[in-house]
Amino acid sequence: MTTPTELRSTAPWLVHVSTDIVVFGIGHTGLQVLLRRHPPRDGVAAPWALPGGYVGPVEHLDRSAEHTLAQQTGVDDVYLEQLYTFGRPDRHPASRVITVAYYALMPPRRVQEIRARPTPEVRWYPIDRMPDLYLDHTDIVVLARRRLEAKLAYSTIAFQLLAAEFTLSELQQVYEIILCEKLDKRNFRKRILALDCIEETGRKRRDGSHRPAGLYRYKSPGEVHFIK
Amino acid sequence: MTTPTELRSTAPWLVHVSTDIVVFGIGHTGLQVLLRRHPPRDGVAAPWALPGGYVGPVEHLDRSAEHTLAQQTGVDDVYLEQLYTFGRPDRHPASRVITVAYYALMPPRRVQEIRARPTPEVRWYPIDRMPDLYLDHTDIVVLARRRLEAKLAYSTIAFQLLAAEFTLSELQQVYEIILCEKLDKRNFRKRILALDCIEETGRKRRDGSHRPAGLYRYKSPGEVHFIK
């Protein structure tokens, strides 16, 4: 009841709608977010921002997010989920822009692919060392981070951040990075194996001067299930 | 990568944005949803729909939902939470309309207030006996129902469906109605009291030919907390 009636139009009003995507990946420094920026204009640097773009006239929101991601990062087959819609009328200085935020999870191969690419306008940042972001994009990242952490507790979402074959230690690292706490190795393994959602491939990875680690495979790649 | 490039505009495109609200209340028949419809036009009845309306030019999305609710139901101080944004390009036959869906929870007094009002274009329906709804509104209700059920497990959201003073049996009924299962009285009381989020008022309610029930109060009315 705080909006005076005259602020509402009886006729439908037209606004701009965009999608912005928080892309998460696991890097050497922990959890990372993919940022992009426009080239400098008149010598002044543009702020870093989330990948994103305007929704086309007959484009589904999900497709818009997928397409934006493909266009700006070259990656198109990753886990993508709608997060929240941000619509403060003053969030954009020039015009009314409502943004439907998404978040995406990339496996290590994709993280590397993007890092290896010589595009200075797109790069990974550790989530705890991001620069100031465009508009309210920092709020969007914070919300996405919370969602990711929450989903870890009741879904199999973690596998979207891993390669098709992974070791249990790698999986544990994903959990530890997102939850920001050390986990007990034995209890972790018991709990994960009890979920009955991964299986041994029978292969091993030799990786440094120590015993090789058994490789596992997530039974339903690409799918995220609820657990418990 | 399914959207041809020509479907996306380089210049920002303008679309209509609306908010639709799934209003839940507990009635004698269980969980109910508030629906409205426009008056018949040319003798043909309009379909039932969720309360909702277009977002004003400088109106915050949340304010839009609140205001729409106040305008169409006369109720303005209930729990309201953003649910999901629906944006299929073909969801509206005439123009591109993206809707930001919300859900609201009303205490019994509000449910009664609305039921008592002589407005045939706004009424409660048991959630399992709703008529066919306008556009994709049935999908929206289904999603809201799922969200409500999920939140029951990890938040104190149930109190938003109760009066300021309530009995433990009433609270248990709310849980049973939303979860669609009978709960054990003793275990339920233990679990709720262990949350330490309600307190006895010291008063009792005489209500029929049986022992009076103790009345309780939620310690942080209007607020929803995470639990466990």
Place this chain on the structure above:
DNA sequence: GCAAAAGTGTTGGAGATACACCCATGA
């Protein structure tokens, strides 16, 4: 006194936690 809902404790089992040592490998 009887019908109807309120109120109250104990026990057993499942799942989580805490915890320490041996194994396989490369250097």
Place this chain on the structure above:
DNA sequence: TCATGGGTGTATCTCCAACACTTTTGC
């Protein structure tokens, strides 16, 4: 042979589920 991470089992505790009878009231 040593440094490094991989891999394993048991005891305890906590939380949840199952379960039945007494109390207070109105009629």
